[in-house]
Amino acid sequence: MTTKNNQQKELKPIEAEGVMTYGELENGLKIFDFQCLEAIEVEEHCAQFKVKRMRDGNVYMTEVPKFKRNKPIFRDDNSSLSLGKDDRYYFCFTLPKQLIDELPAELVRQASAIANKVIRELLTSN
Numbered sequence: 001m002t003t004k005n006n007q008q009k010e011l012k013p014i015e016a017e018g019v020m021t022y023g024e025l026e027n028g029l030k031i032f033d034f035q036c037l038e039a040i041e042v043e044e045h046c047a048q049f050k051v052k053r054m055r056d057g058n059v060y061m062t063e064v065p066k067f068k069r070n071k072p073i074f075r076d077d078n079s080s081l082s083l084g085k086d087d088r089y090y091f092c093f094t095l096p097k098q099l100i101d102e103l104p105a106e107l108v109r110q111a112s113a114i115a116n117k118v119i120r121e122l123l124t125s126n
Helices: 097-123
Strands: 018-024 030-036 049-053 059-063 072-075 079-083 089-093
Touching (some): 079 097
Antiparallel strands (some): 049 059, 072 079, 079 089
């Protein structure tokens, strides 16, 4: 775990006795609740986890890394251009389904606008 000033913070395992309740919601999603039966104090933590429940009742949880978005280099109304960590450029275009008639024209207009920005600001500066 990393603190705000980017120093590594050592996490020590904590053992706590408690009761795990397995369940299922009306929409079919599974729920796992753990009720600690000891008086302990831990820091609050909210994150996405991968949960694996074994046949013998054991439960293993692993935190999923946070997804980091690439910052857009250029934006338009419904599109953006960004540079990924893999050194590839990504052009993203979104439009509501109701505007399907406008999609071809908007896609061409916004892609051209971003292409012109690339020519003016990225290619001519090198």
